Amino acid sequence: MxxxxxxxxxxxxxxxxxxxxxxxxxxxxxxxxxxxxxxxxxxxxxxxxxxxxxxxxxxxxxxxxxxxxxxxxxxxxxxxxxxxxxxxxxxxxxxxxxxxxxxxxxxxxxxxxxxxxxxxxxxxxxxxxxxxxxxxxxxxxxxxxxxxxxxxxxxxxxxxxxxxxxxxxxxxxxxxxxxxxxxxxxxxxxxxEINDAGTGNSLYLGTVTIQTTPSGGQWQMIDPARGNARTEDGNNGSTSSTTGTLFTDADNTWGTGSNTNRQSAAVDADFGVGATWDFYKNTFGRNGIKNDGKGARSLVHVGSNWVNASWSDTCFCMRYGDGDGVSYGPLVSLDVAGHEMTHGVTSATAGLAYRRESGGLNESTSDVMGTMVEFTANTAGDPGDYLIGERFSLKSPKKPLRWMNKPSTDGASADCWSKTVGSLDVHYSSGVGNHAFYLLAEGTAAKVFDGVTYTSPTCNGSSVTGIGRDAAAAIWYRALTTYWTSSTTYAGARAGMLSAATDLYGAGSTQYNATAAAWSAVNVN
Structure with missing residues (x-):
């Protein structure tokens, strides 16, 4: 402007x-x-x-x-x-x-x-x-x-x-x-202010269980099991709002599965926050975004035709737009919730500066952990995959925002590290980290997830054998919380993950060698 x-x-x-x-x-x-x-x-x-x-x-x-x-x-x-x-x-x-x-x-x-x-x-x-x-x-x-x-x-x-x-x-x-x-x-x-366009249509999760709080003969969309996380209606007001109207219900049955009912999008946002909380706690022993037991605030129906979602450290909240109703529906999918909350985790730990390669690594970390949330939640409506934002696409065939197995599929993201990667928008330079994680988890052999066949060509022509998502995520998280700093580049990410692999599995272990091979496969040596 x-x-x-x-x-x-x-x-x-x-x-x-x-x-x-x-x-x-x-x-x-x-x-x-x-x-x-x-x-x-x-x-x-x-x-x-x-x-x-x-x-x-x-x-x-x-x-x-x-x-x-x-x-x-x-x-x-x-x-x-x-x-x-x-x-x-x-x-x-x-x-x-x-x-x-x-x-x-x-x-x-x-x-x-x-x-x-x-x-x-x-x-x-x-x-x-x-x-x-x-x-x-x-x-x-x-x-x-x-x-x-x-x-x-x-x-x-x-x-x-x-x-x-x-x-x-x-x-x-x-x-x-x-x-x-x-x-x-x-x-x-x-x-x-980190704004990320995501892909989440709340209709895809189907019927799920959410935790609510009784009050005055009604129920409030406050999750007492997860730090009293709140889900509120942004009333399509200003996207800079930090509070909305708390969702309440008379019979504790929320939404209809249709966008005509404002509770439906709130159900998915609330479920996504809970799934992300559970992933971090059950997998890494982390008690909330800042590891202090405090739940975040979610605002749905934010702005008018806003095709975006965001995390803000200032209000300790997430904001979800309704999409434009033509190409995109509400941005309240599982991987979006995991992605946005992970920005908060990154801020509370390594503090990866939102610039150049560290900014790409910041975005990649959110994609990695958002994907892990999707796999871990294991819902029938949104099975785990390595696509980012595929659920809120209204087009046919659906078009995700990012492909982790081959990031360049979107026409802008980087598959491989080069000296110019740091000059890209951080959502595109994130491709290097996303590609490395996919190779570390799944390797180069063809795989099928949610009916989609994945292949992942390497940048150096090598073949990589994956060690599984759980081990790959464990190495990534330990590097994030123990070795990475605000200025960590992709070379530093590799070094930190090798240290993390040594801590978790031992130097020279299968996991250590696979970590080295995955980063080499995206030209980070």
Whole structure:
């Protein structure tokens, strides 16, 4: 859009020197009781300090713990964020690995040497706010700069500017723009409101069971078994709404299986959230998106003819459009629910930046886990497959949004890694990760899922033997939560998954070798 409008400009700069020994632990989440105390964090800090030269940690930097996980053998993995002279370091996150006694086992760092000559800006905050707002292709409502150190590439002092507003269909739109605080140049930018067109027609699930809450002689669409997750009617209002009207019913029988009844789409959205929650909990022991037991909010019937679905960290909610009624129906399918909630899981763990290769890996992670939700739920109405968004297509034959076995089938996604992959839209660069996952899970032999025959040609002409979806997903999830950082590229994804395969199955195991073969098959060596 060209008629961008800056409504509010907010400028703040937090500059405070902190000592390396000052460690914030309030955000840490323990995987086991042994990791709940500060000992694991303290040992990780001591190990990081002793080995700081390897990844650029010095006396001007401090660490704050984000999460803690402890393996059965006592190995501890502590995820930290970094500051430089009190300023947050964008791309400064790292994971420190220590053994049971606190001995050093290594580190995964998003960046290494981080140092800027000065933390005093020469560009005014208001100037940075306007510069950042001018990059938006949506109507801007706020542009809020804060000082930070940017570490994706040469370290520099920046105004990290959060730009928020609304898009062409009044959907939430947002991006973070990094403006060099010394020169005024735009250094980098990426989306913070992640909108994904999905394919989900709520009629396909048939009759399902959902968990509801009785109240005042009626039932509310609140799931008490899954963190009181709520499903609400967006009333086809603004797609930037963060609340709607809670669905209620007099007899606890919801919907009719037709779009003429507004409850029908809500049933599928609610079921999808529950299926995703159960997948993460039963498979990985994860208690909700942030592993804190809190359920998310789902808003259905959002906007007018909105062919999209989205996840927002800000409102901790998902929004589902009704589609256009011509090519697409309501976007409330199982794989869409799993995809969108996984964006929240990624944000709470590796925090893969929504840019370049890390952004493609972010999208791929959502496709991978959304697919696993579909397979795990094992419903008659939506059997598992490796197509993304096939259920809400109203065309015949149905046309999914993405094919994981051969991503280029959509005409835009990448089957293979190349030096230019990072320049693609993240929904298309995700093809590299999707292809690698398919090969790791299923291999190159022909397979049939839901009546569709799949083949998956490799980029190097090799044949790959799959290890099964469950093992492939386990390796992917451990890499996401233990080894990947905000700047992880596809090469880093391969390395992290090989570390994860070693942890789970052993170095040189069938699973390890298959992981290496799958990534090599998409030109990630």
């Amino acid at each position: 060209t008629n961008k409008r800056l409504i509010t400009t907010v400028a703040t700069a937090a500059i405070a020197a902190t000592a390396l020994a000052t460690i914030a632990t309030s955000g840490a989440q323990a995987a086991t009781p042994a990791a709940a105390g500060s000992n694991g964090i303290d040992r990780a800090v001591a190990a990081a300090t002793a080995h700081g030269a390897a990844f650029g940690l010095d006396r001007d930097q401090s660490l704050s713990s984000r999460s803690v996980a402890t393996d059965p053998d006592g190995t501890t993995h502590v995820r930290f964020d970094r500051t430089f002279k009190g300023l947050p370091i964008v791309g400064g996150d790292l994971v420190v690995h220590t053994d049971k006694a606190g001995g050093w086992k290594g580190v995964n760092a998003a960046s290494t040497a981080v140092r800027v000559a000065s933390t005093t800006p020469t560009v005014a905050a208001a100037t940075a706010a306007h510069t950042a707002a001018a990059t938006a292709d949506f109507t801007v409502r706020t542009s809020t700069p804060t000082l930070a150190v940017y570490a994706y590439g040469p370290a520099r002092l920046v105004w990290k500017t959060q730009v928020d507003g609304v898009g062409a269909h009044q959907e939430p739109a947002g991006k973070v723009v990094f403006v060099d605080a010394r020169t005024g140049a735009v250094v980098d930018q990426w989306a913070t």
